[in-house]
Amino acid sequence: MRKIAIVGFKGGIGKTTTCVNLGAALALRGHKVLLIDTDTQANLAVALGVKDYKDCLADVLIRKANASDVILEARKNLDLLPSSLKLFKAQQRMVLEMAREEIFEELFAGLEGYDYQLLDCAPSLSLLTINAIVYVDEVIIPVSMEMLAMAGAAQFINYLKDISRVLGKSAEIRLIVPTMYDSRRRVSKQVVRLLKDLGPRVAKPIRVDTQLSEAPGYGKTIFEYAPRSRGAVDYARLTETVAEMPPLSTNNAKPNPDTVAGEVQGG
Ligand SMILES: Nc1ncnc2c1ncn2[C@@H]1O[C@H](COP(=O)(O)OP(=O)(O)O)[C@@H](O)[C@H]1O
Ligand SMILES: [Mg+2]
Numbered sequence: 001m002r003k004i005a006i007v008g009f010k011g012g013i014g015k016t017t018t019c020v021n022l023g024a025a026l027a028l029r030g031h032k033v034l035l036i037d038t039d040t041q042a043n044l045a046v047a048l049g050v051k052d053y054k055d056c057l058a059d060v061l062i063r064k065a066n067a068s069d070v071i072l073e074a075r076k077n078l079d080l081l082p083s084s085l086k087l088f089k090a091q092q093r094m095v096l097e098m099a100r101e102e103i104f105e106e107l108f109a110g111l112e113g114y115d116y117q118l119l120d121c122a123p124s125l126s127l128l129t130i131n132a133i134v135y136v137d138e139v140i141i142p143v144s145m146e147m148l149a150m151a152g153a154a155q156f157i158n159y160l161k162d163i164s165r166v167l168g169k170s171a172e173i174r175l176i177v178p179t180m181y182d183s184r185r186r187v188s189k190q191v192v193r194l195l196k197d198l199g200p201r202v203a204k205p206i207r208v209d210t211q212l213s214e215a216p217g218y219g220k221t222i223f224e225y226a227p228r229s230r231g232a233v234d235y236a237r238l239t240e241t242v243a244e245m246p247p248l249s250t251n252n253a254k255p256n257p258d259t260v261a262g263e264v265q266g267g
Helices: 015-028 045-046 057-061 086-099 105-109 126-134 147-167 188-193 212-217 229-243
Strands: 004-006 032-036 072-075 080-083 115-120 138-143 172-179
Touching: 004 015, 004 126, 015 032, 015 045, 015 080, 015 115, 015 138, 015 172, 015 212, 015 229, 032 045, 045 212, 057 086, 057 105, 086 126, 105 126, 126 147, 138 147, 147 172, 147 188, 172 188, 172 229, 212 229
Parallel strands: 004 115, 004 138, 032 080, 032 115, 138 172
Antiparallel strands: 072 080
């Protein structure tokens, strides 16, 4: 099972869009996928058109429910552990009463039978995001085509290094994904060029596509809303890139330059 967090320091850079559509494409390829929403904004449920659920990650955190009981089937092969505004309160309690970074590991320990777990994260280094980073083995960082987003990505990579140094544990930055790429704007090319200097592998860009921004309004993935769109083509290609990456355990023998704190962690 691969556990991947979609993280970034800024809002509006394509984290949720990437989580939903990467997850949906992996499910369409026949993989069993679990999406975990760790953002209090609860965008995954909206984007997938999942409504009227009672319990969410907050109830798991305060130990009112088991993770497996809160999971919903969103599509064939695509399950969702949703979030809700309740998570905001639970997070405060988490900070006060159990400020620890391995809570996800304990609470999600029984979630088996998936090929992929994808975690959508909030645009901050909250305790929830730190728990997500500690729980996963791999990290994907989307970056929109703005200079400030690019600066945010560089900062985030440094923070990840700090976190892993402090915690003695590291997730590998597998991929930087340029999002909202517009070939007519010079800044798009500039940002992609700069991203390539950051170290981790840079994926082929996801182009700007209004249909990607419309789909969540209908509770649909891009493959349901506009299967022939640029967005669908680009996310299918990204999915191929992710699916074809060698599993981390096969990398274990040799040090990997992309690895945070120079330490490879088994998957
Ligand atoms: N490639 C794209 N082209 C056009 N709009 C996009 C694209 N990717 C994301 N969006 C839109 O940009 C906004 C922010 O994306 P989102 O995935 O919610 O970012 P984050 O989760 O990082 O805050 C959303 O309205 C989303 O629909
Ligand atoms: Mg989001």
